[in-house]
Amino acid sequence: GAGVSQSPSNKVTEKGKDVELRCDPISGHTALYWYRQSLGQGLEFLIYFQGNSAPDKSGLPSDRFSAERTGGSVSTLTIQRTQQEDSAVYLCASSALGNSPLHFGNGTRLTVT
């Protein structure tokens, strides 16, 4: 069965460029999360979507970061004017209900040069 799919798996970009990262959650999952993980570090919460409710954006580190979820399914995380400190693995997860287990994708490794 299909799990959470993220694309691209790797992205190298120049400082100052915009990037878009895509997440395809498991079909039927109403909750979707974005995290990022810097090298050797734990996971940092970024944003959470639950159904039609307003997203919880409390973890976004700056206004250069934004995310949307279209049609309650696919989500895109956009980073504008990328900086070297944005280099990390960006992980997406989805879950069926509020306290159901999260299913993670394998992430997008972003490198800003």
Next chain:
Amino acid sequence: DAKTTQPTSMDCAEGRAANLPCNHSTISGNEYVYWYRQIHSQGPQYIIHGLKNNETNEMASLIITEDRKSSTLILPHATLRDTAVYYCIVSRGGDSSYKLIFGSGTRLLVRP
């Protein structure tokens, strides 16, 4: 959300039980205990969760103390593939503010 404390690293011999402790002394009555693990270069994988009672599934057992201030994840027969970082997380569930906050976890090394 309540915070958790885990040892930075542990090791165990292949085939033996791995017992990973977690302290969550400020846990609230409506907060669950979740365990995830992350194998190198992969996204985290759900293992098990519980509220008050001990839980067991095909991967592991979760033992929660009666006062709920600590818990132990047990991998009954550790294999080399169980080498990973194990995260203990406490969080509410079932409402719109639900989210998991990951700490630093325990790095488990299973030795041949």
